[in-house]
Amino acid sequence: MKHPLKTVMLLSCFGVGLGLAGMANAQDQALDVVTDPSFVPFEMMDQDSGEMVGFDIDIINEVAERAGFEINLRTMDFNGIIPAVQTGNVDIAIAGITITEERAKIVDFSTPYYDSGLRLLVGANDDSIATVEDLEGKTVATKIGSTSFDYLQENLGDSAEITPYPGSSDMYMALLGGSADAVFYDAPNVGYFSQTQGEGRAKTVGPLYEGQQYGIVLVKDSEWLEPVNEALAAMKEDGTYDEIHTKWFGSASEE
Structure with missing residues (x-):
């Protein structure tokens, strides 16, 4: 009778271990995302809730959900954003950042998500x-x-x-x-x-x-570049992108 009990206890411990490992893996999916708090209506502080809101915030939240990561959102002055990604202090940036050849030498850009x-x-x-x-x-x-x-x-x-x-x-x-x-x-x-x-x-x-064209910025050779691009493509395909665009700018056809 002792052996089945030991087996149950071992399986229980093994299950708890797997659960903890799963939690650790889930926590590993949290990425540091940075934005500029003053680029309205792309990103701005909602005075009532104290939360960041805007077109870019809606975009990155949807991308994160589809790509499979959680967001630790931070804000900083625009001038420090590219260096922060370049050095790996943050994983991703979204702040109405124009895709340029010079910037693309030191960071990765997603496919364009906004024409400006x-x-x-x-x-x-x-x-x-x-x-x-x-x-x-x-x-x-x-x-x-x-x-x-x-x-x-x-x-x-x-x-x-x-x-x-x-x-x-x-x-x-x-x-x-x-x-x-x-x-x-x-x-x-x-x-x-x-x-x-x-x-x-x-x-x-x-x-x-x-x-x-604006792009989402990632650390050079980031493993998240492909999932981010796939999420953006899916959002445009199923109409989610148009819904977010209409919310902040009106219909894309009206621009």
């Missing part, structure tokens, strides 16, 4: 600026580490005073406060500001510059 570009924002009553060329001799605000900052430097050089700010809210306040003549930044963020806090005080002008 750069756009000018000026005061509501300012008719002196209509294109980037009109910024010569003026002060233009943009964001540190962004492709808009690179574009201004390459196309204007010293002919304009280019002032980079750490947060998008800072550059918009510079425009409204008179410290800058214009803002040059990602089109969806600029457009969102002009229709919300900047309504009646600022307007977008000129064409869409330098068509861009």
